[in-house]
Amino acid sequence: MSGPLLSVEGASKRFGGLLAVDGASFTVERGSITGLIGPNGAGKTTLFTLVAGFETLTAGTVCFKGDDLGRMPPHERAKRGITRTFQIVQPFAGLTVRENIAVGAHLRHAARGEALARAEAVAKRVGLGDRLDQPASGLTVAGRKRLELARALATEPTLLLLDEVLAGLNPSEVRDIVPVIREIRDGGVTILMVEHVMQAVMSLCDRVFVLAQGRIIAQGTPTEVTRDPAVVEAYLGHGAAARLASREVARG
Amino acid sequence: MSRSGPVAAYGPILAVALLLAMLPVATSANTxxxxxxxxxxxxxxxxxxxILGGYGGQFSFGHAVFFGTGAYVxxxxxxxxxVNAYVAFAAGIAAGAMVGTILGYLSFRSGLRGSYFALVTLAFAEVFRILANATAFTGGAAGxxxxxDVRPENFQFSSRxxxxxxxLGLVTAVMLGVRFMERSRFGAWLVAVRENEDAARALGVDTLKVKIQAITLSAGVTAAAGGFYVQYFLFIDANLAYGTWISIEALLVPIVGGLxxxxxxLIGxxxxxxxxxxxxxxxxxxxxIDLALYGSLLVLAIAFAPNGLQGLMAKIGRGLSFGRAP
Incomplete structure (x- = not known):
């Protein structure tokens, strides 16, 4: 099939008087890791929840494999192959790691034994293989982020939406999990990620969209967008790009 | 537990049932x-x-509405x-389950959770109680x-x-059914809804459907208790059928025994x-005095044994084995 896997056209979301997302358009190519970055409050997470179906669009469309998803609820989007993770991890705290992941695996495997076996395989893939029978509530922050990833992966998604999976991790934990994400993509899963950790965005993403005040202000490869004056201004304020440029000229 | 074989899963239930079945042999005292x-x-x-509260995390305060419907029908x-007593009993279960479906659809579709759901179920039970008390068809306040007509074909027996x-057969059948549920996809989804509804939705669980299925099952089982009550006492009135006593007992025993x-x-x-x-x-x-005692027990159970008597026993068991470990 041709065309992008996901295409968002003129997406807007209004909460009362606040226009959180204002006519944002972007596409995610099959087999890519696409990043969505932007300053705090830019509307990244809102845009994300629109794609996942947790909120409904005020205007615009979200098309997956060429079909308009309309007001399709999240569980049906998951069946179609779109699964999200949560920025604030949401483990099933009373269950073990294995049982947590099995809930995801049940989407495509009705039999309990099969789902549990799938859960074990996925846990090994994300590095939770030795913690299968631990209660999820006993995991560290890094462990919970991996669990979040594993559960989503167990649904066998076509498009994985990662909402700041690296936030709250220390640099060595980030280094550990970056190759895991790359392996997931190499396994054939397309990834759209909202991320603040620029080190990871730079090394992982093929293409980046920058969102500021609800609008897409720039797009391109990670290197291109970090050089874009509009992006620098969005992060550091009006006139920042010019000041930085003049300082560099002064330094020679 | 979910990975163990069928013998480990269902064996203890049958063993307990067999053991309890000996009781009438050991004693014939009617009291x-x-x-x-x-x-x-x-x-x-x-x-x-x-099923609904313990596994699904939806705490109802009005299970009398299902008990009473089963009893009245x-x-x-x-x-x-x-109508033949057995057919009436089956119809009672079906009617209770149907009330469950409707109540579930109305409250879960509007996103009611927690105390709001509890209040709505309580209100439903009260409305049914008042209606049953006021309608001639149900016998009004006279019941x-x-x-x-003590004959086995009438579901009436001279022997207690x-x-x-x-x-015991009904309780055992439900225990086996619940164990089966625990080991199924539906059970996994229901527990996922209890633990975190948003996460469940993200993983493809149709949470509304799962909750409606759970309340339907839950209502059917409680309605069976109501139907059995009628066959045992051959009498029902609005306060017995839809009174808060049964709503409280129905939630108290799983909480005390192990949610x-x-x-x-059963333990509770x-x-x-x-x-x-x-x-x-x-x-x-x-x-x-027994109600006052129930109240204090509930407080104690929630404060000191949130997993009920079963959890308490497991905790004590673990404590002992830790003590023995080198």
């Missing part, structure tokens, strides 16, 4: 059998509540239309009598032992009824 039948009846009502079909075995466990409701019912009988024997006839 003991009577008390045990009541304990099993409450256990059955509690098993129903446990069983009684009225016999008394008004001369409805089922004609005494037979009622005991029937009640979201197969044996919880036997423990509470044993205790209530003992209190009555010691404290004599102070009205409401």
């Amino acid at each position: 003991i059998l009577n008390s045990m039948v009541m304990a099993l009846l409450i256990a059955l009502a509690g098993q129903g509540w446990n 069983t009684a009225l079909l016999q008394a008004r239309f001369g 409805t009598l089922v004609k005494l 032992a037979v009622f005991f075995w029937i009640a 979201g466990t197969v044996f919880g409701p 019912a036997v423990a509470l009824h044993g205790l209530a009988e003992a209190t009555k024997a010691i404290a004599g006839r102070i009205p409401g």
Whole structure:
């Protein structure tokens, strides 16, 4: 099939008087890791929840494999192959790691034994293989982020939406999990990620969209967008790009 | 537990059932059998509540609405239309389950959770109680009598032992069914809804559908307790059928016994009824003393044994084995 896997056209979301997302358009190519970055409050997470179906669009469309998803609820989007993770991890705290992941695996495997076996395989893939029978509530922050990833992966998604999976991790934990994400993509899963950790965005993403005040202000490869004056201004304020440029000229 | 074989999963249930089935052989004292039948009846009502509350995390405060519907349909079909008792009993279960579906659809579709859901169920039970009390068809405040005609084909038996075995059979069947549920996809999804609804939705769980299915099952089981009550006492009125007493008992026994466990409701019912009988024997006839005791027990259970008696026993067991470890 041709065309992008996901295409968002003129997406807007209004909460009362606040226009959180204002006519944002972007596409995610099959087999890519696409990043969505932007300053705090830019509307990244809102845009994300629109794609996942947790909120409904005020205007615009979200098309997956060429079909308009309309007001399709999240569980049906998951069946179609779109699964999200949560920025604030949401483990099933009373269950073990294995049982947590099995809930995801049940989407495509009705039999309990099969789902549990799938859960074990996925846990090994994300590095939770030795913690299968631990209660999820006993995991560290890094462990919970991996669990979040594993559960989503167990649904066998076509498009994985990662909402700041690296936030709250220390640099060595980030280094550990970056190759895991790359392996997931190499396994054939397309990834759209909202991320603040620029080190990871730079090394992982093929293409980046920058969102500021609800609008897409720039797009391109990670290197291109970090050089874009509009992006620098969005992060550091009006006139920042010019000041930085003049300082560099002064330094020679 | 979910990975163990069928023997480990279902064996203990059958063993407990067989052991309990010996009771009428050991004693023929009517007071003991009577008390045990009541304990099993409450256990059955509690098993129903446990499916929705214990496994699904949706705390109902009005399971009387299902108990009462099961009871009234069983009684009225016999008394008004001369329907066979077993057919009436089955119809009572179906009617209770249907009320569950409707109540579930109305409240879950509007996103009611937690105390709001509890209040709505309480309100439903009260409305049904007032209606049953005021309508001529249900016999109004005088209630409805089922004609005494002690024959097995009428679901009426002269021996309390037979009622005991029937009640035990129902409780056992539900325990087996709940164990089966625990080991199924539906069970996994239901527990996921209890633990975190948003996460469940993200993983492809149709949470509305799962909750409606759970309340339907839950209501059917509690309605069976209501139908059995009618066959045992051959009488029902609005306060017995839709009164808060049964709503409270139905939620109390799983909480005390062990929320979201197969044996919880049975353990809780036997423990509470044993205790209530003992209190009555010691404290004599102070009205409401058993209820006051129930209240304090609930507080103690929630404060010190949030996993119920079953969890408490497991904790003590683990403590002992840790003690022995080098």
